[in-house]
Amino acid sequence: MVKKGKALQSRMGWSTADTITVQERDFTNDLLGKIDLGAMAFLEIQGRMPSDKEARVFNALLVTLVEHGMTPQAMTSRLVYLASPEALQAAVAAGLCGVGSVFAGGSEQIAKVLQDGLRDAAPDADLPAIARRIVDEHVGRKQPIPGIGHPLHKPIDPRTPVLFSIAEQNGFRGRYIALLEAICAEAETRLNRPLPINATGAIGAILCELGFPWRICRGIAVISRAVGLVGHLAEEMRNPLAREIWERAEKEVFDNRPQ
Amino acid sequence: MVKKGKALQSRMGWSTADTITVQERDFTNDLLGKIDLGAMAFLEIQGRMPSDKEARVFNALLVTLVEHGMTPQAMTSRLVYLASPEALQAAVAAGLCGVGSVFAGGSEQIAKVLQDGLRDAAPDADLPAIARRIVDEHVGRKQPIPGIGHPLHKPIDPRTPVLFSIAEQNGFRGRYIALLEAICAEAETRLNRPLPINATGAIGAILCELGFPWRICRGIAVISRAVGLVGHLAEEMRNPLAREIWERAEKEVFDNRPQ
Amino acid sequence: MVKKGKALQSRMGWSTADTITVQERDFTNDLLGKIDLGAMAFLEIQGRMPSDKEARVFNALLVTLVEHGMTPQAMTSRLVYLASPEALQAAVAAGLCGVGSVFAGGSEQIAKVLQDGLRDAAPDADLPAIARRIVDEHVGRKQPIPGIGHPLHKPIDPRTPVLFSIAEQNGFRGRYIALLEAICAEAETRLNRPLPINATGAIGAILCELGFPWRICRGIAVISRAVGLVGHLAEEMRNPLAREIWERAEKEVFDNRPQ
Amino acid sequence: MVKKGKALQSRMGWSTADTITVQERDFTNDLLGKIDLGAMAFLEIQGRMPSDKEARVFNALLVTLVEHGMTPQAMTSRLVYLASPEALQAAVAAGLCGVGSVFAGGSEQIAKVLQDGLRDAAPDADLPAIARRIVDEHVGRKQPIPGIGHPLHKPIDPRTPVLFSIAEQNGFRGRYIALLEAICAEAETRLNRPLPINATGAIGAILCELGFPWRICRGIAVISRAVGLVGHLAEEMRNPLAREIWERAEKEVFDNRPQ
Secondary structure, X not given: OOXXXXXXXXXXXXXXXXXXXEOOEEHHHHHOOOOOHHHHHHHHHHOOXXXXXXXXHHHHHHHHOOOOOOOHHHHHHHHHHHHOOOOHHHHHHHHHOOOOOOOOOOHHHHHHHHHHXXXXXXXXXXXXXXXXXXXXXXXXXXXXXXXXXXXXXXXXXXXXXHHHHHHHHOOOOOHHHHHHHHHHHHHHHHHOOOOOEOHHHHHHHHHHHOOOOHHHHHHHHHHHHHXXXXXXXXXXXXXXXXXXXXXXXXXXXXXXXXX | OOOOXXXXXXXXXXXXXXXXXXXXXXXXXXXXXXXXXXXHHHHHHHOOOOOHHHHHHXXXXXXXXXXXXXXXXXXXXXXXXXXXXXXXXXXXXXXXXXXXOOOOOOHHHHHHHHHHHHOOOOOOOOHHXXXXXXXXHHHHOOOOOOOEOOOOOOOOOOHHHHHHHHHXXXXXXXXXXXXXXXXXXXXXXXXXXXXOEOHHHHHHHHHHHOOOOHHHHHHHXXXXXXXXXXXXXXXXXXXXXHHHHHHHHHHHHHHOOOO | OOOOOOOOOOOOEEEOOOOEEEOOEEHHHHHOXXXXXXXXXXXXXXXXXXXXXXXXXXXXXXXXXXXXXXXXXXXXXXXXXXXXXXXXXXXXXXXXXXXXXXXXXXXXXXXXXXXXXXXXXXXXXXXXXXXXXHHHHHHHOOOOOOOEOOOOOOOOOOXXXXXXXXXXXXXXXXXXXXXHHHHHHHHHHHHOOOOOEOHHHHHHHHHHHOOOXXXXXXXXXXXXXXXXXXXXXXXXXXXXXXXXXXXXXXXXXXXXXOO | OOOOOOOOOOOOEEEOOOOEEEOOEEHHHHHOOOOOHHHHHHHHHHOOOOOXXXXXXXXXXXXXXXXXXXXXXXXXXXXXXXXOOOOHHHHHHHHHOOOOOOOOOOHHHHHHHHHHHHOOOOOOOOHHHHHHHHHHHHHHOOOOOOOEOOXXXXXXXXXXXXXXXXXXXXXXXXXXXXHHHHHHHHHHHHHOOOOOEOHHHHHHHXXXXXXXXXXXXXXXXXXXXXXXXXXXXXXXXXOOOHHHHHHHHHHHHHHOOOO
């Protein structure tokens, strides 16, 4: 006797002997060879085809998060590959486990702030006033404001103006970006130091412009980082670093052991 | 005293206050907004920019592996999201752990067979003879030949001719595809049943044509599947299925418990 | 030139040709065969050997979290094993990704509440008053109070009295348990319904009595669940269920597809 | 209409309002407080309670694999925790992804060799002859023989005699251990160098004596390593190393960048 409270329904995809349906489209005839990976990601997440402009902007966001050099996540994937070369998928999975709150996962936080901020806002809402309230709340709770400031990129994050320019050229420079700029201005005044909009903040704001709910935004970073981690593993195969990184650490712990 | 057997060197990327370098390119000025995610993946893995034709073919391969409906991996990501909604990255990672030998990871196997087969082959090598040897070896060890046959798509996998056609139009229909076709013909004769080239086989052969080493091929599936799993989580947020799937299984196990 | 801000030091372990040191003990002669896995877990986490009483209580906590039947995590590990039987470690890892806020990870939350509640409390602190404040805060924020109430186990969670009795017999029934009982009493009065201390709550409180910082408490659940998930995989090898669970879901999604 | 090819049945566990059943036992009254974590692991995997002797031997095996110092897996868990401190379970999961063929996962391989070797062997089978055949096969395929030799522990692995002694004292020194000793002797003669039985080999052989199928043996290492990785995260909370390890690598890659 199977309990069946709710029928399982999904629009993602299914197959028959001679057809493959993805998002209610004929995959073989209508998508394959006619859509790039970024546009396919938009289709999968939003459940509808992107316009050319949407696909262009979304690809730019995805490309930005692919490669940030020798990050903790890249080191993780390399170390797991050293130990389990037969399971490359597990090496990527391990690195992705680190796309969290501290590194790479932050566009979720700024998108939530912006979407909460504009949820019930009238079309002519006073953005500086909303920004002031957001900054007040974070300062009051001694929380950092997501999306602004960067430990290395000063005085500005060089990716931000390019991302905003791509958004603008394609018709996606709207109220979410404006609110983030107002937050940035208010925070710099209140805290009296440069707090430029960083790439994560810009991406979070543009994802809002593209209509992505904040809860899925970390997933965008996960897609991009999956690309980057496979890249690191390809380099690790040509030029292994993980063993050296591991052996140095093990040796140093041994040399520094309590006597 | 740090043991230092080997200097750590990587071409993947690094940053200064005002520049971001990826693959020895100025990311902000030369890549951002000028490259799609599929081309970026090619650059990351191969360490060089793809031509337009390469980017087109590679995007087609990536797009093919994104969405296969309600797979074990998609169910996995949904179940982990049910239990840990605060860590979306872990839900994707869990699903990716299943991109293994049985589902989705198989292009690695066919690429290895093809690359081993043509490793020392002269330009005018006898492909049917090589195919015969490969089929012999697999039949002798009672191993399935990777890349041919499909439990559902019969008599042909509808994606295969489209993928080969895209490869051909862009100048990538070469000896690896020819060898796979020879393997398919030989296997059908020897085993006396239809064993069409499946999409995984076609992808493995085209990855060989594009110059990807077989060891990284599973990584291509991992990238695609990361896109698909984020798509499933986006649908799960709109229309949750995981709790129903779980509760039915738990209830049935209870109802069928030994007395 | 290696930047070296801080020497890497760790007490966890190291080896020479003829010795193995774990937690500054001679592993081969002083630990192997003389300590059970639960006591070893205490040593690893706390950095000191447990007393017999501590080992007894800690083993009871660990054992409680091992097996909760056909959970989302168990289904996850089985589905990943179906897809990647060659990487059993990835199947367990995938299941563990789901030891999050909703299932199995909750002892962290109650331990934080209790440790925050008693951080600066005098020895004769008024526990009911502290409990009142904690309940007020949660009710005010409309947050559920962790560690009390259970969807199935009513009117009491049968594990709780046994766990508290084991703690008491071994000298670990102290102020954290008393505070949790006061929270339970206050919440039942305020919310006017039975909200018994559940097993997760009891475990969180006893972990506090044993001196575990709240941040590591989820790790205790992870250890236990690793045991349980390997158990599920052992059963899956003897009696496979994952394929059936997957095929039913895939079939139902197909049958319910939009027309 | 649900397809239902096979009823879902599991002996692992289920609950009612006032009972919790695990492995067809009353968990609260018959297991909780009466069984340690190692014995519970045996019950979960084998589906029956261990004898005291079995529990003693199995705990010794589990304890051996917990802590091997600053391994790639330990570094992995620390790096993921640095990036995602809110998801400790994902940090452990990432480290476990590395319990593969190269590190820590090897008892599976030796158990398979031993179980294959004795599958159809008569009670008085000639173990040296079987050992000779096994060594021949590996040497012929130029494969290392699992379970013997160690890069650091020479001339012997100090854990091996202790593990065999614990097995012997409890009545588990049987044919699998004898076959491994014969393999070791044969290999040392054939290859003319010391190839002592390492701890992984000893554990694999003793798991065979305890009746564990080779396919589950990697799971034993996974359980132990989960304990060790939670230990490393507890130390990382007290004494963070991951940021230093990461920053050094990132800095060195920057300093060594191609010009």
